[in-house]
Amino acid sequence: MIVTDVVCPFCGCLCDDLVIEVDNNEIKTVRNACRLGASKFLKHKKNRKKKPIIKENGEKKEVDFDYAIDKAVKLLKNSTRCLLYGFSSTSNEAIEYGVKIAELLRGYIDNTSTVCHGPSVVSYQTVGYPSCTLGDVKNRADLIIYWGCNPLNAHPRHLSRYTLYPRGLFTERGFLDRKLIVIDVRETDTAKIATKFLRIEPNKDYELVSAMRSILNGLDIQQDTIAGIKRDEIYEIVDMMKSCRYGVLFFGMGLTQTYGRDRTIDNAISLVIDLNRYTKFSIMMMRGHYNVTGSNQVFAWLSGFPYAVDFTRGYPRYNPGETSAVDVLSNKEVDSALIIAADPVSNFPKEAIRHLLSIPYINVDPFYNLSSKYAKIYIPTKIVGVEVEGTAYRMDNIPIRLRKVIENEDLPSDEEVLKEIYERLIEDEIVIKERYSI
Ligand code: SF4
Incomplete structure (x- = not known):
């Protein structure tokens, strides 16, 4: 077939x-x-389990799904404050149940943008987000800028x-109609094919953006070099930006995680706003996990905030740096966790991992990863987009329906597991009455 x-x-x-x-x-x-x-398709059988695994009396054993979900519900009910984390590699439908569980339990909920494009999300709430769709880029853009990202390796197509490369409505000759600028601290594979490559000094992005904005706003640059880039080259790049028909600035973690964080992104977005006085220009985040954009979207629909949401007072609050997953773990503010489609043990800072490993947590994930290994309860699930359908948001905020390619009768989906946990929690009126002081 x-x-x-x-x-x-x-x-x-x-x-x-x-x-x-x-x-x-x-x-x-x-x-x-x-x-x-x-x-992802050809190796979908790698690191998979067919049954949930729970740790009891220091020993791991395989159990059935009903028992594992029952244990997970008891664990969450008996905790005072829980953290739900992950969500960028699952469907919007599953994320919705995650937010509902966090609200019901008056816990914290966060997604992986907290450790990647979190500063960008904060920035576009501050200064706006003059963006577009990838279809606009294909059909219209004649100047592409990649800043702090290397799509040839991370987003190969x-x-x-x-x-x-694609031929668009107003870019009929494909790459012959476009110019590519790459700004990065090293000569990446993408930089090697660029029309113009600027090797910037690490952590000097804010200075370079400010220099570009100064030129655009009619000021003259006095220094010979800024951020390791020669004055003439900065003028040349600004000229290329001003004279294009439609430019798009794509940026990655090389920009978001540099000194200044959200302030650097504020400045980069303001650069694009300034450029719109001369020509049409847009900006877009290079999102990594396939549905990290969806996790921001669904969190925002349901709670009003895109990540790092705190339901502990009974209503949603948001204060990244205080209510984000890394902070609530490092500050030992939670006594249980539900990790969905993520592996924080392999990439969180040491303090956060130390606390996570000291509390009982549940891991729901199609793949048995490092976080699954140390979980009190591990529940395997179907892979969204391979074994079950679901909806996800592309990096330009376009929702796309993922298809099912093969059957997997052995496992439930993330959505089914979270829905079951939510419904069993709802059934327990005592928990709700206690938490909401009814
Ligand atoms: S979605 Fe990303 S990983 Fe998948 S084919 Fe396209 S570029 Fe490659």
């Missing part, structure tokens, strides 16, 4: 043109995907599907 128009559930590009050959419920070939996307 050939399944067409399959959406790749790997990175924020959500390429929706994959063609997959399935024989007897086995994935045989994957066409059109890059190597990252293809591996970004250039071929949306930015540099």
Whole structure:
């Protein structure tokens, strides 16, 4: 059987043109995907479990799903303050139940943007977000800038599907109609194919953006070099930006995690706003996990805030740096956790990991990762976009429906597990009365 128009559930590009050959419920070939996307389909059996695993009396044992969910509900009910974390590699439908559980339990809920584009999210709430869709980029953009990101390695089809190479409505000659600028601290693979590459000194992005904005606003630059870039080159880049027909600035963690964080992003967004006095210009975050954008969206629909939401007072609050997952763990403010489709043990700071490992936590994930290994309860699930359908948001905030390619009768989906936990918590009126002082 050939399944067409399959959406790749790997990175924020959500390429929706994959063609997959399935024989007897086995994935045989994957066409059109890059190597990252293809591996998600072809190696979907790697690091999988068929049964939940719980740790009791120091020993791990396999149990059935009903028992594992029952134990998870008891663990959450008996905790005073819980943290829900992850959500960027699952469907919007599952995320919705995550937010409902956090609200019901008066806990904290956060997604992985807290450790990637969190500063960007804070910034666009401050200065706005003059963005566009990837379709606009394909059809109109004649100047592409990648700042602090390396899509040839992290989003391999970004250039071929949306930015540099495709032939669009007003870019009929494809890459012949476009220029590419790369700004980075090292000469990445993307930098090697750029029309112009600026090697910036680490942590000097704010200075370079400010210099560009000064020139745009009619001031003259006196210094010979700024952020390691020669004065003439800065003028040349600003000229390229001003004279293009439609420019787009894509930025990654090389910009968000540099000194200044959200202030640097404020400045970069303001640069794009300034450029719109001369020409049409847009800005867009390069989102990593395939549905990290969706986690921001669904959190915001339901609570009003895109990440780091605190329900402990019975109503949603938001204060990144105080209510984000890393902070509530490092400050030992939670005594249980529910980790969904994420692996914080492998990438959180030491203090946060130390506390996470000292409290009982539940891990719901299709793959058995490092966080699953140390979980009190591990519940395996279906892979969204491979074994179950679901909705996700592309990096340009376009919702896309992911398809199911093969059957997996052994496992429930993330959505089913979270829904079951939520409904069993709701059934327990005592918990609700106690928490809400009814
Ligand atoms: S670019 Fe991203 S979404 Fe597209 S095929 Fe590769 S990994 Fe999948």
